[in-house]
Amino acid sequence: MTESLLLVAGGLVLLALGGELLVRGAVGMAARLGISPLLAGLTIVGFGTSTPELATSVQAALAGSPGIAIGNVVGSNIANILFILGLSAVILPLSVNPASFARDSIALGGSALLSTGAVLLGVIGPLAGIVLIGCLVGYIWWAYKSESAAPCPEATRHEHEAEDVPVPPDAGPVVLGGMILAGLAAAIFGAGWLVDGAVVLAGAAGVSESVIGLTVVAVGTSLPELIACVVAVLRKHEDVALGNVVGSNIYNLCGILGTTALIQPIEVPAEIAGFDIWVMLGVTALLIVQLRSGWRLSRLEGAVLVALYAGYTALLATR
Structure with missing residues (x-):
């Protein structure tokens, strides 16, 4: 048990x-290649912050642990909405820009429905993976075209996401390339440790790999989003907190699940197909309704979301 906990902890550190x-x-x-901050924020920052989830799901699928591979994605989305966004709203009520969220709510709801359909297939294979990735590419293109056509709050947010990333001053291509390679290596090794530790931990705790994937692994790989959202609301940048969660969930469902299925077909565990995917779909619908009803997520609504997450994790502990 101790060794598995150390592997999980070490894996999470390397992933971060x-x-x-x-x-x-x-x-x-x-920046050195002249790519606009808007495009960098939409693609590089989005993909980069999802690296822990991607590396973990791919490693789990290749290791024959579909419960961890899919549980990581589904559990991360549930935790992002109920726990991370709920906690953020408790700290600072979140306001929504109606114009920008009209597009993102369609993408968020559509990706949840599409991934639910993929899970219900029983096996998520390369064809489903291509469809999911294609939808993500379509969303990025739609967002880039709409935000670059005219100034809007969402374009400014994506630009700030890229501009706020600390980069070594005057770093040349060799140094930056080394950082990219080192980051990829750390993510790959960290994911391997996390998956190995999670498999042993599941056996020692007497629970399924799906439960470990939905809880320990999902929350662990979502820690970057948690830290980013809490820092954003403490700085009174509630738009960044909301955008982080919505964007992360779209990337998780279309990009991570799609890429994982493209690399290694995933056999969906019956417990996730029968319950957890519906929880994810339900909380996604709840969030969209909450935000569109008053274009605001209040402290009370945030507290309700956190309470729902506590209830969900307690229910998982009984499985």
């Missing part, structure tokens, strides 16, 4: 370090 190095190196390289 790898994601940070990858984002900093890639954003710095984008």
Whole structure:
């Protein structure tokens, strides 16, 4: 048990370090290549911050642990909405820009429905992976075209996401390339440790790999989003907190699940198909309704979300 906990902890540290190095190196390289901050924020920052989830799900799928591979994605999305966004709203009520959220709510709801359909197939294979990745590319193109056409709050937010990433001053392509490679290596090794530790931990605790994937692994790989959202609301940048969660969930469902299925077909555990995917779909719908009803997430609504997450994790502990 102790060894598995050390593997999980060490894996999470390496994943966090790898994601940070990858984002900093890639954003710095984008700036040197003249890529706009808007495009960098939409793509590089989005993909970079999802590196822990991607590396973990791919490693789990290759290791024959579909419960961890899919549980990581589904559990991360549930935790992002109920726990991370709920906690953020408790700290500071979150206001929503109706114009920008009209597009993102369609993408968020559509990705949740599409991934639910993929899970219900029983096996998520390369074809489903291509469809999911294609939808993510379509969303990025739609967002980039709409935000670059005219000034808008969402475009400013994405630009700030890229501009706020600390990059070593005057770092050349060799240094930045080294940061990217080091980040990828750390993420790959960290994911391997995390998956190995999670498999042993599941056996020692007498629970399924799906439960470990939905809880320990999902929350662990979502720690960068948690830290980013809490820091954002403490700085009174509630738009960044909301954008982080919405963007992360879209990337998780379309990018991570799609890429994982493209690399290694995933056999969906019956417990996730029968319950957890519906929880994810339900909380996604709840968030969209909450935000569109008053274009605001109050402290009370945030507290309700956190309470729902506590209830969900307690229910998982009984499985």
